[in-house]
Each structure stands twice: as C-alpha cells, then as structure tokens.
Amino acid sequence: MPLVVVGSVALDSVETPTEKRENVLGGSATFFSYAASYFTPVRLVSVVGDDWPEQYTELLRQRQIDTSGLQVVPGGKTFRWRGKYLDNMNDRETLDVQLNVIDNFDPVLPEDYRRCKFLFLANGSAVLQMKVLRQCPGAQLTVADTMDLYIHNELDALRELLGQIDGLVLNDSEAKLLTGDDNLVRAGEAIRQMGPRFVVVKKGEHGAMFFGEHEMYVLPAYPTANVVDPTGAGDSFAGGMMGYLAEQGRFDPQTLKRAMAYGTLAASFTVEDFSLDRLRKIQREDLDQRMEQYERMLSF
C-alpha cells in the first residue's frame, strides 16, 4: 500500500571527527522516504527552494518515490542544517540551522495523497502535523515523530496530536523530556497514556523500545563497527518500520515487531556512510540478509 510522508528535505553539512561533507542531501522526510522505498511506494510531501539541486530529486525518483508533493518555492532557499559529531559519534552539536522555506511550509496534500491509508508525520511542528492529519481523515495508520523543540514550544498542539494519532516515534532524551521521568520503561508507557495506541522510543546505538496496549519490548540495534555518520538514522528507522507496515497492509502486534526490526536494519545501513550514500547502494535483499543475521543473533 502507498505510504505518505510529510516532513523536511534539507541540505546538510556534516562534520565527524575524521571527515566533512557540505550540502549533502538530508532532511527527515528524505531519509524516511528512501528507507521506506525498499518496501512500498512512497509519496513525499515537502518543500525546497530554487537552490535545490535537481539531481537530488532525481535520486529519489530512481527509487520510485513520488515527488509530486515536493513544492519548489521560486526565489526561496532550501532548509539547511549544519552539525558536528563528537568523538563518541552519538552526541552532536548543531552549529547552524537555516529554516528558510520550511519556516512558511503549509503542506496541502494532493487529492490522491489524501486517500492514503498509511501516513507518517516526520519530525516537525506539531501545529503543522495537526493540519496534515486533518487532511487525511480516512488514514488507517497515522504515526508521528517529534523533537525537543516542539515539546518545549508547542506542547498544547503536541498533546492534541497525541490524542489523535495511532503511533508516536521519538528519541530517548525526548521521551525523558516529555515525561520528566528518566526511566524509559515508565516514560514510554506514560506517553502511551497520553493518547497514541503505541509508542516507539529510539535509543540510537542501543536500539529501540516498543510500548503497546498489551506488550512492551526492546530490540537492540544491529551492531556495526563502521559508524561513519549517524545523521538520518532515526528517520531511516521510521522509514523502514512504516514501509514494512504499509507493504504488509496491516499493523497487528507480530507485524509491528517485525517492522521495528526492519527499521533497526534500515538505520544500520544509513550510519555506514554520509547522507544516503550507503542506503542507495543496497537492495531489498541486503535488508533481508541482515534480517536473517539479526534473527540469528537474537535466538538462543
């Protein structure tokens, strides 16, 4: 089944302890779409300026990602993010953010997008996420991501959103911030009590936790010695997860757990190079092969 994602597309400048990249393809909706495209047709809604390199759109189209919802604002500049990873490759510093066209982004979904059954609201303003949600009253599975900025500045809108979505995906630090509880098992459950039917807490190199009505579990990250650039790992996780759910066309507990595992594996490829450089070199078979290894790793 097709999957709609609304979120940011960006030009990232990334510095790691050993390397640097300028203006590479980034953004939450970009990583999400690309990871999800290994499972299901993806329809992308975002906005860029006319400084946007056409070959980046081409890259997305090559994976059959529908970019008809990607607005180009004449005279506008694309959202830019500049960040630096510390030696441990987990902590990062944001050096510069230029919202540019994202600041006035008011997504209006094409008619056929609105009939999609699977919707993902990538990291962004909760007010804007609510606006999108209202455009898709028939969606069967709506999942959102959020971040510290909106927990601080748009808590009311975020609380309203939580009452209307099926799932929320967020980082461990954000889960602690939203609940004031440092124990992630309690924090995840507390967020589920705020409305969504399930909550996924992403722990970076330590994996992800799932909180549903009848079960709670944690899956470890796929261990990799080769972490080049963690940017987009969380969005790739969400993309792999939602992509698999949309492919299966269902979201029962068993399918959700397998989706969490596919999300984990999509993220494990993303971190192995800058931008989409590693992810674009894989095939669906690579994900399935790593899945076999992952399942073997967790059997005893």
Next chain:
Amino acid sequence: MPLVVVGSVALDSVETPTEKRENVLGGSATFFSYAASYFTPVRLVSVVGDDWPEQYTELLRQRQIDTSGLQVVPGGKTFRWRGKYLDNMNDRETLDVQLNVIDNFDPVLPEDYRRCKFLFLANGSAVLQMKVLRQCPGAQLTVADTMDLYIHNELDALRELLGQIDGLVLNDSEAKLLTGDDNLVRAGEAIRQMGPRFVVVKKGEHGAMFFGEHEMYVLPAYPTANVVDPTGAGDSFAGGMMGYLAEQGRFDPQTLKRAMAYGTLAASFTVEDFSLDRLRKIQREDLDQRMEQYERMLSF
C-alpha cells in the same frame, strides 16, 4: 559443576534519589555468588573483618554457598563502599571507599577449591587475579572482571592476565578506556585480540555485547520499570552467566549465549531492590519464567 569465585565482600552504604541504606551486604563476590547459586554450587573466596555481621554469612550459606574460603581477619575491618546514584539511576558517585582488610587480601585457595573447573576472578587487582589464576592450573574455564582503577594502575598485570584467561567481562566505559575506541563493536573485538577467547561488554540498562572468535552479538537488558538500586547488577550478571555455564558443564557458543541471557535476567532482579533484597526472594523458577518472557520478547 562447582564454581569458585574470588573477589570482594563489602558493607555498602547506598543513596538513591529517594532512599538510603547503611551497611548493607555488598561486594562483587557477594552478588556474583548469590546469583550463581541459583544454578550451581558456589565456593566463595574473600576476606572480612571481625565487624562482619554473622547473619550475612548465614544468608549466603542458606543458598548453599560454601563460605569456608571466607577469611575473617581478627581486629580487621571489612571493606566499605559508600555511593550515591544520580537522578537517572545509571550514573553514580563514589562518596567513600575504605579498603580495610581487602587492601592486604592475599587469597590462598583451599585444596578442594583449586581443583574446580570453573573459576571467576571478580573485580579486583590484576596482580591478585594473576596470583589466584596460578593456584588453579587445571581450571577449564577462567573468566575475570576488571575496572578502571586497574586499567589505570596495573596495565601490565592486566595485559598478562588477558593472555591467560578464557573470558573477560567489563563495563562499556572500561572497554572504551582500555582501547581508546568509543565504538564498542571495535573496542570489544580489540580486547579479544589482547588474549581472551571471549569478551563480554556490559552496557547496564542497554544490555550486553559478546565477542567470540566466530561471532559477535548484543542482547538487550530485560526492561524493568522498577529500578530501585543498580548496585551489584554487573556482578549478578556475571554470576548468572557463570552459574549457568558451570551448571551445564560446557561453554560452546550456544550455551554461552543462553548464559548471557541468564546473566541479564539475574541482573534484572538485583536492581529491583537494595542489596540482595530482591534476589533473595526469588526461586530458580522465577529466572526460568522471566527467560520465557525474554525469549518471547526477542522473537518475531
């Protein structure tokens, strides 16, 4: 098969964000022995002063732990540790350490202990660990724990030890310190290259990683909402792991992985109360029941 452990027995004073305990039963060999006793007969080698409460020895004996190797130094004082956990319940501050009788501890193993096939050298001086190792030339499986203090102060002895033991168990921060590498997948493998046949890196609430000649894997911690006092979790992990290996009388890859899982579960009980207060309330069936839940959690 019987299992010998050499390490510290202590009186702990622990402060958490909400509670305090004074002079409770602690020490690496204590937690290790108690956790291991659910699987196999344990023979404890340690030292205390004559301030040692007899009822603590009684507590160990009730689990059939052989305390004939527990020396009592007349006029001596027992090792004491005082620590405080920060709000996140993972980071802790050591407020006071009084080595007392541990400072001059020179373990001489009883003759029947020396014939044991399974030996664990709990957290302690690498020089002392080497001394013990030489007393058990016939051991089939020798595993040691270490800590930052000995990585800093006894690196030569530790390197010699690494060349002669079968397995090393250590914390994530210690693995990074010993190798200078922040990537745990690389760090664990680098330590294995230093000599031991396998290395286990403990990540606290995030589980544990295993590095062997032919495989590398990570298992998550058993998630618990009820973390009261993490003291002794790592030692309980090692106790559950070694206890299961000694019970099975073998340490092939499959048995090692199941042992890692039992270690994880032993630790998950320990953190649910102060000292041994939770662990002493369980039966072997509780471990097996949690194992069923843990296996279900990791199946998809």
